[in-house]
Each structure stands twice: as C-alpha cells, then as structure tokens.
Amino acid sequence: MKRKKWNYNLTIGLILTTIVVLMAVVGHFWTPYGPTDMNSMLKNAAPSLAHPFGNDNFGRDILSRIMNGMGTTCFVALCTVGIGVVFGTIIGAITGFFGGWLDEIVMRLNDALSAFPSVLLALIFISLLGPGRNNIIFALGILFIPSFARIVRSEIIRYKELEFVKSAQVMGAGKLRIIFVHILPNALVSMLTSATVGFNNAVLAEASMSYLGLGVQPPEPSLGLMLSDAQAFLQIAPWYAIFPGLTIVIIILGFSMISEGLRVYQAR
C-alpha cells in the first residue's frame, strides 16, 4: 500500500486561515489601541514593542487598524460568497436537474461573463451603482453566482443518472429531497473548493476597489484603503504599506492553499 503523502497545502492553509479568523474576530471586539485614536507624538513611528506594526501618519496604531480592517474585508468576502452560494445552488440545481432553455441561457451567460476578470466587471458595476461597501458586496456577489451555479450544475448532472439516485427515485423521494439530501452532500468538496476561490477573488477585488477609492469609504476601516493612504508615505513609513499588504497576502494564501489541499484530497 502506498503511504499517504502529507497534504501540506491543507495543513498550512488551515493554520493561516485560523490565524486570520482569530485576528478578525478578536479585532471586532478588542484591539490593542483604539483604531481611530490619534497620537501626534507617534506620527509615522517605526515598529516598536508597544506598536509592533508601527504607526500611521496620524499616529494611529497600525496593528489595531489592520485587525479592524480585516473584519470589513472578510465581511465583504463572506457576504459575496453567501450570495453566490445561495443563488448559485438554486440556479445550478434547477438548470442541472431539469435542463432545457433556462439551462442554455444560464450557461451562455456564464460563458460570456467568465471571459472577463472580476475586478473589471466589479468596476463596471460600481460605475453604475456608485462606490460603497454594500454596492461592492452586491456587485461581487452577483458576479460570483454564475461560476458557482456552473459547479453545482455539473455535479448534479454527474450524479443524477447514478444508481443511488435512481433507487431513491424509485422509493418515491421528491425532486427537492433528491437534490438536497442525496446529491448535494456528495458535491460538498467541489462546492467548498469553488467557494474558497470565490472568497479569494472577493478579497482581492474588494482590496483593489478600495485602493482605487471606489470600494469601502472612509472612515470605515479596510485594508485596501490603508494601502491607498500608505502610498503617500512609502518613503518615510514603508511599514504602513507592508503590514496591511502582507495581511491581504496571508488571507488569500490561506484560502488558496485550503482550496489546493481540497483538490489534492479529492483526487485521491
């Protein structure tokens, strides 16, 4: 028997994500300093023991602001994935199970949308809706629906002709029961992989849009906004840019390693 190889992607991904989630949850209730407390003595102060990530141009503690901003970023990403999963599952299940003209329309739409990167589409949406956190969630959420629907659809099609589904049908199970109780639990790993990819795209898109000034609006904290403020002080306070940037990298890296790990797990 072949010895099981260590799934390093999954392990590292889970560790990173746990750290991120812990920091975001703690940051919601408690931060070392007030995220908006200014201290004119510490303007652009370098990292120190009291302020491990340094201070920004108003003397605010960067670590506290990051912990706060992570919450916003993760909230936007979670809502996006939530919208995509709920509507994507419904649409994917219906189109996959019943097929027909609706199936054809949804798939064509998906083909058309998938040619465009999500940042680009989100930008178009925002130019119509105006900037702001809720509009970002709305835009990214809608954009995530078709790609998730496609995953659910292909899983439904894969399973609906199999023996166990047929026998459930013979035993008189309703269509909804077959979809939600018999088929979807089997598709969980694929759906999770797709959701983590969607989460990452949302984090990236939110950060980019906020950096451009079209996403989350001040005074609400956001990692992208911090980076856009930090750019003016890059020379005198590089830590102001480095730490929020690294935080984004770690959030995305954690989730993408989990998704890679899940793929490896599924392939076995």
Add this chain to the structure above:
Amino acid sequence: MKYMLKKITTLIITLLLVSVVTFVAFSVIPGDPALAKLGTYATPERVEALREEMGLNKSLPERYIDWLQGAVHGDFGESYQYAGVPVSELINQRLQVTAILAVMSFIIILVIAIPMGIVSARKEGTWIDVFINLFTQVTMAIPAFFLGMVLTYFFGLTLKFFQPGKFVMPQENLGACIRYLIFPAVAIAIPKIAMVVKFLRNSVLSEVKKDYVRTAYSKGNRTKKVLYIHVFQNALIPVITFIAMVAAEILAGSIVVEQVFSVTGMGRLLVTAISNRDYPIVQAVVLYITVIVIVINFIVDILYQFVDPRVRTE
C-alpha cells in the same frame, strides 16, 4: 469555412449585444447629462437647448443608433470633465500606453511561466515541484497593486532604478517610456504567472498519460526525447486557449497598477472618469475593453482551430 462563418456570426452578435448593454446601462443612470455638463451655469432654457443639441430628447433606440454610428467611427462625444475634448482623443493617447504595458507583462509571463510549468510537470512529486507549487501559491496571493508598491519602494525609492511618478508618454520618448513601464509590467505579470504554470503543468501531465506516449516509449525512445518532441508540442496547444484569459487578466491588472505607478493609461482614465461621473468616457472605455477582450477570444478561437484541426469536427 463553415466553422469560420459560425464564429464570425457569433462575434458580430456578441459585439452588438455588448454595445446595447453598455449603452442602455449608462443611459438609465439617474441624472441629466445636460445638467451635469452645464453645472452651475444651468438655467432651464439652457438645459433644454443643450438636451436638444445632445440629442437627449430622442427615444432610447434612436439615441442608441446615433451613439453606435458615432462609436463605429471612433466618435464617443465629448467628455463632461475636460470640456470640449473629444473622448476619442483622450482614449487614443492612453490606449497606446496600456497596449505597451500589456504586451510587456505578457512577454514576462510567458518567459517565466513556460519553463516553470514544464519543469514542474517533468519533476512531478519531487521537491522542485513542491517548491514551484509553493512559489506559485504565494505569488498568486499578492495583489498586483501591493506588489507595485513594494517594487516602487525597493527599485524606485531605495535603489533609484526609476523615478516613481515621472512617467513619460510614448509619443515623447519611447525608450524612456518602456524603461519606466518595466516595473509596472512586472507587478502585473508576477501574480498571473501561477495561472499559466498550473495550466501548463496539468496539460503536460494529462498528455503524458496518453497512448501515443506509451507507444513512443515502447519503441525504445528515451524519456527526454519523447517529452520534448512529442508531448510538449501537444501540451502547448490547450495553452493557446488560455492566452485569451491571461490577456483579460492583464488588462484588469493594469487598471489597478497604472494607479500605483501614475501611468497615464486606459485604467487611470477609467478610474478618474468613474470618480468624476464622466459617463461618456466610462462608456467608451468600457466598450473598448470589452471589445478588446471579445476580439482576443475570437482570434484565439480561430488560431486554435488551425493548430488543432480536431475542434472543427466537434
């Protein structure tokens, strides 16, 4: 030929559809363009006169036809923000910049990603493969604009390889322009390398498992020869379809990265126009970008058909 005709028909329909969506979307936004253009000089008579002049009193389909006719000739009306400047003039200058930037990042991506993809497939399961996997995972997680800031700090502010913010337009000095664009191009390219590496690796690995490879081995060929002569030729074919996606990603990346390096390209124009609600510009830039993406997809489809005749019969 039948395949070509079918593809061209789809292309035309898609382009028309995109133009309708772009036009209608920006026409239903609340707000009166005539009022926006006049600003504080607006009196009811003036607004009415300008509405008449801008053709806003016509019905939506009529306005669409007018707009489309203009768009085909490269006329998108005038910007609200820069009074009197035609949108097409603003775009043409910046399109060149973004085109140079995109081509540069595309070359960087291919030069780095193709060897990496091949090596990681060839050394599947070894520490080199693991290392490349980790490398691509990390680079994929870096937002292009953050990478841009890191590059600005190290190569611009510390090592002084370039002067951040001192971008030169290609019309003035092409050499200086290209030199400045090296770092923005790297910032766009690095996060996208992973896409190509992964795709190529899978493509090579699935090709290796095919029967003709086994036949080649059984005839006594050596590993390297089979790999380089038989497998790569076929494994590179699916990568062509992938090029369209990479190109679209590069365009999206450049929108954000142009902002970091103060490069006056399409992306910067779009972002400023969105902030200023300068809709004629937004509309035109969106149409340009979508048309570029669609046309690249079309060219790739046609190209693919020449390289791999099997798709025609499908």
